[in-house]
Amino acid sequence: MDPTIPHQADGERFRPNGDGASDTRRVSADGFGGRGFGELFSEFMEQGRRLLRAEMTLARAELRTEAKKASAGAxxxxxxxxxxLLGALTFVAFLVAALATALPVWASALIVAVVLLAVGGAVAWAGLGRLKHIHGPQRTIQTLKEDGQWASRTAHSMKSQMHGHA
Structure with missing residues (x-):
């Protein structure tokens, strides 16, 4: 028994909190507040399952948003x-007309081809620009990292309490 922790007559004790004052929570001699390791582990696993479900819901929502962006860009x-393609076909028509005759028919084909190629290039460039702004589920990745840290701290704390190092 730790002489720095006041004991109660019923075998339970008060643990001091971080600032030296006594905490009002009673902690049994096993260090788990009267609950067994199995019960604590079961609660830990249930919280983990709920957390995983919440993370999956968040990931689905983020991926849905990014998929909409991808479909617009695509x-x-x-x-x-x-x-x-239309511009290329028209350019081919221009080449045929230019070889066939040196008159205004090919000049009009050239103008149409240049305009179609310019418009097509601009639209394709805009689509590529939109596709570059698509990201993975960044919030989900961040919260999963935080959840892993929480689980590690909780497991370490449970292990410490189990061995009496709390």
Missing amino acids: GLLAGGGVVL
């Missing part, structure tokens, strides 16, 4: 690709 990229 749509613009696909649209830009289609316009670029």
